[in-house]
Amino acid sequence: KQEVTQIPAALSVPEGENLVLNCSFTDSAIYNLQWFRQDPGKGLTSLLLIQSSQREQTSGRLNASLDKSSGRSTLYIAASQPGDSATYLCAVRPGGGADGLTFGKGTHLIIQP
Amino acid sequence: DGGITQSPKYLFRKEGQNVTLSCEQNLNHDAMYWYRQDPGQGLRLIYYSQIVNDFQKGDIAEGYSVSREKKESFPLTVTSAQKNPTAFYLCASSLSRQLLFFGSGTQLSVL
Numbered sequence: 031k032q033e034v035t036q037i038p039a040a041l042s043v044p045e046g047e048n049l050v051l052n053c054s055f056t057d058s059a060i061y062n063l064q065w066f067r068q069d070p071g072k073g074l075t076s077l078l079l080i081q082s083s084q085r086e087q088t089s090g091r092l093n094a095s096l097d098k099s100s101g102r103s104t105l106y107i108a109a110s111q112p113g114d115s116a117t118y119l120c121a122v123r124p125g126g127g128a129d130g131l132t133f134g135k136g137t138h139l140i141i142q143p
Numbered sequence: 144d145g146g147i148t149q150s151p152k153y154l155f156r157k158e159g160q161n162v163t164l165s166c167e168q169n170l171n172h173d174a175m176y177w178y179r180q181d182p183g184q185g186l187r188l189i190y191y192s193q194i195v196n197d198f199q200k201g202d203i204a205e206g207y208s209v210s211r212e213k214k215e216s217f218p219l220t221v222t223s224a225q226k227n228p229t230a231f232y233l234c235a236s237s238l239s240r241q242l243l244f245f246g247s248g249t250q251l252s253v254l
Contacts, residue, residue, distance in 0.1 A: 071248075076243065129199070131186075135184055
């Protein structure tokens, strides 16, 4: 059974710092991996999607990498801002005929002004 | 605007009662999903449907039921067999196993 782990569980940094969030998964037979952002009491907003054949994706200040063979992904946030404060979740979609993403528990990020 | 609509935003269940959560999408997505989120936890998959009139159990399907009679709609019923239903329920949809889009969620509580 796929398991997704996110480290650290919580992170607090001053505004302007670059930071890295980590995600690891136990079964490398994935179809794709997606990073999300969740604000308190809200649904999830998609940030980046990486296909299993890709190594990285970029959107603005965000860069996500994928090393499928080692079961790892990182989300890099450049020049952090207070508005980046949220919980960040990664999720993997299985390969084969099954569907339904498996989620990590998230990293709760606070950017101090 | 295209998107996923979940209703109601808040729902209260009495002991022994079945309640139904609504999820509608106008994105023309083929697949729809239901997830449950408990405080401090990640999302756990309840059910998913890849096509109309077909659905599959997720990791925590016991005590829940679904239907997929229309492409746009995927309601979730929380039955009286679910003994710990208090949670935040999220509906999602995707097209061809690509980006997953979420609704704004329903908070279910027990009276």
